[in-house]
Amino acid sequence: MNALDLQDIHLTLGGTSILNGVSLHVAPKEFVSILGPSGAGKSTLFRMLTGAVKPDRGNILIKGQPVAKHTRTFAFMPQRDALLPWRRIIDNITLGLEIQGVSRKAARQKALLLLSTFGLKGCEAYYPAQLSGGMRQRAALLRTLIQERPIQLLDEPFGALDALTRVTMQRWLKNRWHQARWTTLLITHDVREAVALSDRIYVLSRRPARVISELTVNTDDTRQQEARLLDILLTQTGDP
Template sequence: MYKPALQFQNVSFAYEKEKLPILQNFHFHINEGEFVSIIGHSGSGKSTLFKLITGLEQPADGIIFLHNQQKSHRLGQVGYMPQQDLLLPWRTIVENAALPLEIKGVHKQKAHSQVLALLDEFGLKGVENSFPSALSGGMRQRVSFLRTILSGSQILLLDEPFSALDAITRLTMQEWLLAQWQKRKETILFITHDVNEALFLSDRIFIFTETPTSKLEEFEVPLKRPRVLKDLNMPAVIELKDHLVDVLRARVKV
């Protein structure tokens, strides 16, 4: 039986200077352990949705539930990984990864021990005393994801985390992320502009198709798990990809 990890019920939201609301009587839910992607054109509301989930913004109306509990104060309740890794250049890799633990009051030595125990699993063994400037883009994103994991949340929001990487590194990081998710089974909500990326990673894909939005258009990915990149060549996946691209193009104003 599926248990909801995140629910929006009748949520409405508008920025003060905007005439139209972004969300209006909006309904949305994600189940525990799901990997869900959201795609949509720029300005459609994807980042607004993340701000509401994290608690950086509050709805004008409606209720947001985390694990079936109404949460009006959500700051620190979910893990967030932004597009940029935001690693502090003056802190080593261990010190950067340990930051969420230190913020929670974990003693520095204990926090570092927890990080060191995970470095090999995250492909960071041997660079623990390096500074971010010495790492590749892919390795920096591994540190960022480790830091997100150590936030302690079972709901992780990933906002286009691989968009700045080159094509090959991006594919490698997608495979790596799937392996980590399948091992840990956190609930992941992933924002991307890349339809192939959404198809490869996700159980379900949601699209913002209108503003204001009351409900996202939903598509189930016709792939079993575990999966490999070559599975994207399956006829059913290609057909869904073409449809998703058509839906997105119909909403883009040139």
């Protein structure tokens, strides 16, 4: 059974049609990317999953069940790291747990155990502004994963990083993912990132968005797949 199914989702916001029959699925322990041009409605898709907006039509199924009003299914990592600047790194990491009602002490203990895996050992007492972009992003990722929600939603997590740090972070995430295999849905407009990290890739058209292509990544032939995806993005997503 799939971890997540979206069936024929339609969404209109303020008179603009954003999603026009989007269907996709994510299997358990699968890493799926949604690739699409800027402004295609990718982030809106995530806002819909986290409950901020409601679809006009279509079904969202989690493990085959319709999504309840407020589920604790998704852990969301926004585009910029969105670390709270007034909280120390450790308290940023435990934010989600605290909101779930976990005591601060228990949350901290859990976070401290994971710091070294995320290359953040010794940084717990710093404020976000004191750390580099890569470290902040790792902290944001740990803040997402520590909530142990069934599905991770990553919205262009490395978009704000410089090119070198971005590749470093992608490689690091890939290694971490191979060890832990969190069920993940990633939004990106970076073809190489999608191919490097994913099991499967959906390509969305421009607004109103629909799935125009689906591709299972074959690790033997990444170059050709990157070229194909780029071609689809450049020629088939519709007029800008």
